[in-house]
Amino acid sequence: AQSVTQLGSHVSVSEGALVLLRCNYSSSVPPYLFWYVQYPNQGLQLLLKYTSAATLVKGINGFEAEFKKSETSFHLTKPSAHMSDAAEYFCAVSSGSARQLTFGSGTQLTVLP
Amino acid sequence: DAGVIQSPRHEVTEMGQEVTLRCKPISGHNSLFWYRQTMMRGLELLIYFNNNVPIDDSGMPEDRFSAKMPNASFSTLKIQPSEPRDSAVYFCASSSPGRGGNLVSGANVLTFGAGSRLTVL
Numbered sequence: 001a002q003s004v005t006q007l008g009s010h011v012s013v014s015e016g017a018l019v020l021l022r023c024n025y026s027s028s029v030p031p032y033l034f035w036y037v038q039y040p041n042q043g044l045q046l047l048l049k050y051t052s053a054a055t056l057v058k059g060i061n062g063f064e065a066e067f068k069k070s071e072t073s074f075h076l077t078k079p080s081a082h083m084s085d086a087a088e089y090f091c092a093v094s095s096g097s098a099r100q101l102t103f104g105s106g107t108q109l110t111v112l113p
Numbered sequence: 114d115a116g117v118i119q120s121p122r123h124e125v126t127e128m129g130q131e132v133t134l135r136c137k138p139i140s141g142h143n144s145l146f147w148y149r150q151t152m153m154r155g156l157e158l159l160i161y162f163n164n165n166v167p168i169d170d171s172g173m174p175e176d177r178f179s180a181k182m183p184n185a186s187f188s189t190l191k192i193q194p195s196e197p198r199d200s201a202v203y204f205c206a207s208s209s210p211g212r213g214g215n216l217v218s219g220a221n222v223l224t225f226g227a228g229s230r231l232t233v234l
Binding site: 034036041042043044045046049090100101103104105106 | 117146155156158161169204206222223224225226227228
C-alpha cells in the first residue's frame with residue numbers, strides 16, 4: 001500500500017521568499033516520487049521526479065526536491081517565489097511495478113506581491 | 114506533439130442524461146488513465162489501460178460508469194445515467210512504454226490533458 005500526505009492545503013509566501021511545500025509518503029517498497037503542478041483550468045504538469053538516482057532532484061522553473069528516506073519526505077522548495085508560481089501543487093507516489101500514481105490532496109500556493 | 118487531447122472541455126447536462134467524454138492520448142504512448150478531480154475527494158484514479166486493455170477499473174465508482182479504448186489513439190468514459198454527484202473535472206493522461214517496451218514501470222511520467230469539466234444539474 002502507498003499513500004501521500006501533503007501538509008498544508010494552502011501556503012502563502014511573498015514574492016522573492018522561499019517556497020517550501022511539504023510531502024510525506026508511505027510505501028512498502030522503494031518509491032518513485034513526483035511533484036506535479038496544476039495551473040487554473042489546466043491539467044497537471046510534471047515538475048520533477050525521483051526514481052532512486054540522486055536524492056536531490058532539480059525540476060523546471062527553479063524548483064527542486066530532496067528525497068529523505070529516514071524522514072519519508074520529499075519536500076518541494078524554490079529559493080525565490082515568483083508571481084507565476086501561484087498554482088496548486090501535488091505530490092505523488094508510485095511503488096514497484098505499479099503504474100498507478102497515488103496523489104496527495106494538493107497544496108494551493110499563493111504568492112503575494 | 115499536441116499533447117493529450119480531451120473533449121468536450123465543458124459539459125453541462127441534466128440528471129439522467131448520458132455523458133460521453135473523449136480522449137486522444139499522445140501518439141506512441143501505450144498506457145492511458147482516467148482520473149476524476151473534486152474538491153472533496155481530490156484526484157482519484159478511475160481506470161487505466163495498457164495496450165488498449167483495461168488493467169484496473171477498481172476506481173470506477175459504480176456501474177453507471179464505463180470506459181473503452183477501441184484503439185491506441187482513442188478512449189471514452191461514459192456515464193449513464195448521470196447524477197449531480199458526478200459533477201467534477203475528468204482528466205485523461207497517457208504515458209509511454211517503460212524500459213523493455215511493454216514493461217510496466219511506476220517511474221514513467223504521466224502527461225495530462227486539460228480536463229473535461231462536467232456539471233450535472
